Amino acid sequence: MISRHPRLLTPGPLALAPEVKASMQNDLGSRDISFRQVTRDTRQWIQELAHAGPDYSTIPMQGSGTFVIEAALTTFLKDSDKVLVCANGVYGETAAKILRRHRLGHVVLTRPITEPVSVEEVAARLAADPQITHLYFVHCETTSGILNPLPDLLALARSRGVTSIVDSMSAFGAIEIDAARHPFDILISSGNKCVEAPPGIAFAIVRRAMLTPELTVARTYTLDLYDQWRGFEENGEWRSTPPTHVAQALRAGLMALRQETVAGRHARYAAIRDRLIAGLRPLGFSPILRPEVQTPICVAFRNDTVVPDALAFADYYQHLRNARLLIYARFHEASRSFRIGCIGQIEPGWVDELVEATRAFVSARRQPGGGAGLARRAAAGPEQRP
Numbered sequence: 001m002i003s004r005h006p007r008l009l010t011p012g013p014l015a016l017a018p019e020v021k022a023s024m025q026n027d028l029g030s031r032d033i034s035f036r037q038v039t040r041d042t043r044q045w046i047q048e049l050a051h052a053g054p055d056y057s058t059i060p061m062q063g064s065g066t067f068v069i070e071a072a073l074t075t076f077l078k079d080s081d082k083v084l085v086c087a088n089g090v091y092g093e094t095a096a097k098i099l100r101r102h103r104l105g106h107v108v109l110t111r112p113i114t115e116p117v118s119v120e121e122v123a124a125r126l127a128a129d130p131q132i133t134h135l136y137f138v139h140c141e142t143t144s145g146i147l148n149p150l151p152d153l154l155a156l157a158r159s160r161g162v163t164s165i166v167d168s169m170s171a172f173g174a175i176e177i178d179a180a181r182h183p184f185d186i187l188i189s190s191g192n193k194c195v196e197a198p199p200g201i202a203f204a205i206v207r208r209a210m211l212t213p214e215l216t217v218a219r220t221y222t223l224d225l226y227d228q229w230r231g232f233e234e235n236g237e238w239r240s241t242p243p244t245h246v247a248q249a250l251r252a253g254l255m256a257l258r259q260e261t262v263a264g265r266h267a268r269y270a271a272i273r274d275r276l277i278a279g280l281r282p283l284g285f286s287p288i289l290r291p292e293v294q295t296p297i298c299v300a301f302r303n304d305t306v307v308p309d310a311l312a313f314a315d316y317y318q319h320l321r322n323a324r325l326l327i328y329a330r331f332h333e334a335s336r337s338f339r340i341g342c343i344g345q346i347e348p349g350w351v352d353e354l355v356e357a358t359r360a361f362v363s364a365r366r367q368p369g370g371g372a373g374l375a376r377r378a379a380a381g382p383e384q385r386p
């Protein structure tokens with residue numbers, strides 16, 4: 001059991017501002033005018049943050065980000081369509097899994113997780129395969145924190161007459177998105193990343209021209225984005241019960257974001273990222289990305305001496321947890337890295353605490369035979385190693 005409040009240094013869910021948490025105290029009726037106002041503000045403010053004009057519409061939906069990715073892929077793709085999925089991390093691969101599950105046409109273009117999606121490679125694929133109708137890519141791939149080249153990929157899709165679907169889950173709110181300068185067809189994000197709201201609602205910003213019965217083929221009832229949108233347009237209501245408290249917190253998070261601005265939030269997160277890297281680097285932890293492609297969303301660190309594998313990482317995680325600091329709990333085997341989030345209401349002092357706790361962990365490891373994990377591995381014997 002964790003005593004008192006843990007400090008989240010995770011790329012969502014994240015530490016929330018007190019006023020966002022306080023906004024969840026009101027019980028609202030889901031079909032009451034007060035709640036319809038919450039929904040209206042939320043949709044409008046999301047759209048304004050993306051600089052998306054009246055040719056776009058914003059569709060919130062219950063669930064985490066993946067729900068709306070599945071909703072978009074199963075609402076807007078026809079059986080004859082084929083998606084080129086760019087994958088340089090787990091989230092690109094998730095989209096491919098969803099397409100496979102629904103037996104929808106797709107092809108995957110894989111890149112190493114330390115390399116951005118290559119516009120040249122995508123162009124070559126599109127040129128070689130005229131069957132491709134859609135381009136899917138992740139804006140910031142949270143596996144590594146890498147930035148993919150959104151403006152160039154969108155321009156390419158447009159020039160080839162291919163529909164673009166962007167997973168901007170972890171970027172929206174901290175990395176500028178400008179639908180006027182870089183028009184997309186569908187862009188997906190959720191409240192619990194850089195909008196700094198609790199998990200429970202995600203949303204798609206969709207080109208309005210796509211919202212017709214002819215251009216949509218929903219394959220499920222609950223994830224039918226077109227039907228969800230019709231409800232909002234016709235009576236301002238969600239089809240089935242919305243998470244009313246979370247919706248109010250999403251509105252509060254968006255209000256705070258409007259005040260801070262996307263540029264302000266980007267700068268705040270970048271300062272956390274830089275403090276984190278500056279503190280951990282002398283201890284032997286290096287970001288796996290080169291600085292030009294490293295976003296301020298999260299940093300994937302690697303230290304082959306102190307945290308060489310999942311077992312050592314489990315010890316490190318527990319050590320930080322004992323200091324009530326929570327980082328992302330998974331070790332990425334292929335790149336031998338783990339992630340620390342820079343988003344949310346992280347105070348600079350938390351980063352300093354994390355650096356100090358890490359310093360203590362490193363020096364314990366450097367003792368001869370030091371560290372519980374080393375002892376455990378010696379006891380388990382080599383055949384039981386992962």
Ligand SMILES: *Cc1c(COP(=O)(O)O)cnc(C)c1O
Nearest residue numbers: 064065066091140142167169170
């Ligand atoms: C968080 C995230 C998602 C969605 O994950 P959920 O667990 O469903 O919230 C999708 N793509 C990216 C890039 C993300 O960072």
